Amino acid sequence: MIAGVMILGLHPSIALVYLLCIAATILCVVYGAINWNKGERAPDEDDQKWVADEDKLEEEL
Template identity: 60%
Template sequence: MFFGIPDFWIALVYLLCIGSTILCVVYGLVNWNKGMDKEDEEISEAQTWAEEERHVEEKL
């Protein structure tokens, strides 16, 4: 009997659920703000594209 659960497989499922939750939280904390470096570059590219689009529309 493991934590009051008579079946080993049910206890294993509970432990694996808790373990996967912990791993997901750790993964989220490690990768919290990754990709923020590219955000400024993407914003400037979008602004450049919008300016070029305005110039093309003005010429039409």
């Protein structure tokens, strides 16, 4: 026998976070979908140099 209000079979404080997890995931999906093609830019000089040095570091490993 369960006492008190239950949501999805859970105490409200846990039901809240259960739903918040799903809501946060939906937020990520919506944000990612809206900005799917935003922010693209060609590699600049900094990027080229960084990658060249990163390769050296990877070789060291």
